[in-house]
Amino acid sequence: MINMLRKLRSDFPAEYSACVFDAKGKTFRDDLYPAYKEHRPSMPEDLAKQIEPIHEAVRALGWPIVVVEGVEADDVIGTLARRATAEGMRTVVSTGDKDLAQLVDGHVTLVNTMSGEILDPPGVAAKFGVPPARIVDYLSLIGDAVDNVPGVPKVGPKTAVKWLTEYGTLDDVMANAPGIKGVVGENLRNTLAWLPKARELVTVKTDCDLTSSLADFHRLEGGSEDKDKLIDFFARYGFKTWLREATGESLPNPRAQARASAAPPAAGGAAAGADAGPAQGGLFDSAPAPAQIRYETVATEAALEAWMRRIETAPLVSIDTETTSLEPLQAQLVGISLSIEPGEACYIPVAHRGPDVVGLEAYGQLTREAVLARMRAWLEDPSRGKVGQNLKYDSHVFANHGVSLRGIVHDTMLQSYVLASHRNHGMDSLAERLLGLKTISYEEVCGKGASxxxxxxxxxxxxxxxxxxxxxxxxxxxxxxxPQVEALPGVHYVYEKIEMPVSVVLQKIERNGVLIDAERLGAQSTQLGQRMLTLEQAAYEAAGQPFNLGSPKQIGEILFGQMKLPVVKKTASGAPSTDEEVLQKLAEDYPLPKLLLDYRGLAKLKSTYTDKLPKMVNPATGRVHTSYGQTTAVTGRLASTEPNLQNIPVRTEEGRRIREAFIAGPGNVIVSADYSQIELRIMAHISGDENLMRSFAEGEDVHRATAAEIFGVAPDAVSSEQRRYAKVINFGLIYGMSAFGLAGNLGIEREAAKHYIDRYFMRYPGVARYMEETRQTAREQGFVETVFGRRLWLPDINGGNGPRRQGAERAAINAPMQGTAADLIKLSMIAVQDWLERDGLGTRQVMQVHDELVLEVPQAELERVKVKLPELMCNVAELRVPLVAEVGSGSNWEEAH
Structure with missing residues (x-):
């Protein structure tokens, strides 16, 4: 179980996690059906003895334990999953229980750590023959022998699938029972009175009364294991390998992660593709293997000299590192591998250790200091070309030892990304797909689990x-x-002029880090806690009684049972929903839902930011060092992780105050430069709409101009409310918003929303033309492009189901804007870094957030930077409308806005 939990956390890193166990005693299902689970044997004595140690281990591993009396663990899991969905999160449920397939949807995935099976909605349909929404009906018909829940006699999975496919739902099957022939039809008719009870028994509750909130399950990035408790536990129960690891053994090598990285998660408004089926556009083809393989261990000065002579004259050398840690700024070098011809490579071990390592005596081992001293000149020579897989990581490793890796001209991870951003870019996956080669896995070399x-x-x-x-x-x-990259001019430009150079810049930004005022965050955390207590008391007064603000059941009883508020929608079990969407709707007319929303918002801020960020400060630098993923978002946007600095909320005063804790060092100020209305400007450029281009060219307020046209008034007569409507329409339509969506967003009738959209397209006919042409182009070629030629693949544009295809069409319209904005900010980062280094300035780039650059600037350079920065950002490309960058400065990030 310890192995499984560790693997789960490694394979599916999550901000919130919990381990759910069944409580002792009866549940509500025993009351519904006294024979429930009566055939199940009691727990074996040997297993029962392990329960307490298991709980101890789980807690030490950093997993909160949840046990709720009166319901089963499945019901608690269902409730947590639905709460997470309401908060906009994605949930992974680790289970082998088929009953939980009913929870699967676009937000919830099942993972079986025993078999490796992963079930998303298509996976559930493929395994069971029915979609997740029909799993309850399916289980009701076939019954559950393990839980002693009878189904329809003689009805197995095939018959159940056949009936549900033919008739629809369980209710429809029951309604059509008189016409179903044969023995199974008779059995169905004899079971009609039982089936509603069966359905109730197999339905997972999603509205359990939990004393915990999601905030209680927040996991600290950087690790939440209690090392001291684990050491004690491993020593007590004789887990020698784990004990050795916990007391100082090296961490697994990060190349395992680079070699077998998962497909990029959905990000940037477009769906990420899995590795099933051929690559879009036939870009990837297999290549012939070399005639023979020759791998050499370099363990003597003579052997090192021989390889140095070879790499010092080679036009391009493949280089890779083996290390001690997954953390780029902490990883220590264990060895270096080199290759200059296919099938021929070497490995230079420099820090293998311990009496159990075979080969140290036979081969010997050069010291890390000696190898780096000999290789430094070549490693730091910008004229010596290097290629690698995610060389940004290797650059950090060398920098940890005082070596600046230069001459990075190619990166295979980035080549894969620009060719097909929706695919998997891990080395193992690429090797199998392109070379037909099954590479050696990290587990084959280092073992797995406890060993x-x-x-x-x-x-x-x-x-x-x-x-x-x-x-x-x-x-x-x-x-x-x-060669495939070179054959596509736009793709080649994005690779050579954007992705490769910005990778080098990102490595520098990551090492710079950003200074954090931990004391200020601590004070904010205290204030948020006090504010939450105030809101809690106000909620008690509004409700007329104390209650658990984290309990959907209690909230539902008060809102709908006692206060008789209108039911907006119901949960899967039929109970009135209390999710965020419902509370927002009710908050328009009632005070208590507004108090509940405010409380939830503050709880999330506290747990995710003010409590968490101080713990992520690097003690050696006093700074937070995020990692920027280049290949995560299919649109080209960067992804910030550990910590995520791109999702700090700024729409509330409390959220904006968090940015006050991002500060400049002594004698410095923070400077922020942000592109203004960048996606609208890109829309004007791409669509070529004359009215939209003219508005920007003449420096008009484009939202006011749009409002004047839609509402038929003079620009100076536009009200603030009319301008707000126009702003929602301007931005909403470039995200493919429909009349239905616009109506909901503005709180107006659908017909009125449709009228506004029609008036908008009359004002901007070029935009309407662009949208239709883009949809058609996407259907024909399977991708759209940014202004610079970045290809944005849309796997579902022709092959997906209705909602997925519609989502792909919306992405087709927006992706060129979002992707071009990503290209522009990357070009700006490159231009700014070139200027800073060329002029020898002390200014440093410390963050990139969406369309914004954040710099730490010496006071003496402030005026120079404030003049030069917008000039550089506005001149990285020439569009048909002017680019505008707004610059601000202050002692902290918030002041700089």
Whole structure:
């Protein structure tokens, strides 16, 4: 179980996590049906003895334990999943229980850590023959022998699927029972009175009365395991390998992560694709394998000299590192692998250790200091070309030892990304797809679970096979993909002029980090807690009684049972919903829902930011060092992780105050530069609409101009409310908003919303034309492009179901705007860094957030930066409308806005 929990956390990193156990005693289902689970044998004595140690281990691993009397663990899981969905989160449920397939939807996925099976909605349909919404009906018909819930006699999965496919729902099957022939038809008719009870028994409750809120399950990034408790636990129960690891053994090598990285998660407003089926556009083809493989261990000065002579004259060298940690700024070098020809590579071990490592005596091992001293000149030579897989990481590793890796000219991860951003860019996946090669996995070399060891403990010969293969395969992948990149001018431009150079800039920004005022965050956390107590008391007064603000059941009883507020919608179990959407609707007319929303918002701010950020400060620098993922979002946008600095809320005063804790060092100020209305300007450029271009060219307030046209008034007569409507329409339509969506957003009738959209397209006919042409282009070629030629693939544009296809059509319209904005900000980062280094300034880029650059600027350079920064940002590209960048400064990030 410890292995499973650790693997789950490694494979599916989550901000919130909980481990749910069944409570002792009866549940509501026993009251419904006394024979429920009566055939199930009691727990074996040997297993019962492990319950308390298991709970102890789970807590030490950092998993909150949840046990709720009167319901089953499944019901608690269902309730937590629905709450998370209401908060806009995605949920992974680790289970082997088929009953929980009923929870699966676009937000909830099942993972079986025993079998490796992952079930999303298509996966559920493929496994059971019915979609998640019909799982309850399916289980009602076939019954559950394990829980002693009878179904229809003689009806198995095939018959159940057949009936549900033919008739629709369980109710429809029951309604059509008189016409179903044969023995099964008779059995169905004899079971009609029972089926509603069966359905109630197999339905997972999603509205349990929980004393906990989601905030209680927040996990600290950087690790929430209690090391001291784990050491004590491992020592007490004789887990020697885990004990050795916990007391100082090396962490698993991060190349395992780079080699087998998962497909990019959905981000940037477009769906991410899995690796099923051929690549879009036939971009990837297999390549012939080399005639022979020669991998060498370099363990003597003579062998190192021989390889140095080779790489010092080679036009391009593949390089890779093996290390001790997944954390870029903490990883220590264990070895270096090199390749200059396919099938030929070497591994230079520099920090393998311990008496159990085979080969240290036979091979010997050069010291890390000696190898880096000999290689430094080549590593730091910008004229010596290097290729690698995610070299941003390797650059950090070398920088940790005082070496600045230069000459990075190619990166196979980025080549894969620009060719097909929706695919998997891990080396193992690329090797199998493009080269037909099954590479050595990290687990094959280091073991897995409790027996896994660090790479620095690996036998030298085995380490050479694995590490040299990294460099060899990377070189072969480059030779496969780069010709394809070169053959597509737009893709080549994005790769050579945007992705490759910005990767180098991102590495510098990550190392710069941003200074955090932990004391201020602590004070804000205290204030948020006090404000939450005030809101709690106000909620008690509004309700006329105390209640648990984190309990949907209690909230529902008060809002709908006692206060008789209108029911907006219901949960899957039929209870009135109390999710955020419902509370927002009710808050328009009633005070208590507004108080509940305010409380939830503050609780999220406290747990996610004010409590968490101080714990993520690097003690050596006093700064937070985020990691920017280049290949996560299909649109080209960067993704900030550990911590995520891009989702700090700014729409509330409390949210904006969090940015006050991002400060400048002594003698410095924070400068923020933000593109103004960038996506609307890109829409004007791409669509070529004359009225929209003229508004921007003449410096008009584009929202006011739109309002004047839609409402038929002079620009100076436009009211603030009319301008707000126009702003929603301007931005909503570039995200593919429908009349229905606009009506909901503005709180108006659908016909009125349709009228406004019609008037908008009369004012901007070029925009309407662009939208229709883009949909058609996307259907024909499967992708759309940014202004610079970045390809944005839309796998569902032709093959998805209705909602997914409609989502792909909306993405087709918006992706060129969002992708072009991403390209522009990356070009700006490159231009700014070039200027700072060329002029020898002390100013540093410290963050990139959406369309904004954040810099830490010495006071003496402030005026110079404030003049030059918008000039650079506005001149990285020439569009048909002017680009505008607004610049501000202050002692902290919030003041700079």
């Amino acid at each position: 896994q060891i660090g790479f620095d403990q690996i036998d030298i010969a085995r380490a050479t096979e694995y590490a040299a293969e990294d460099a060899d395969v990377t070189l072969r992948l480059h030779r496969n993909m780069y």
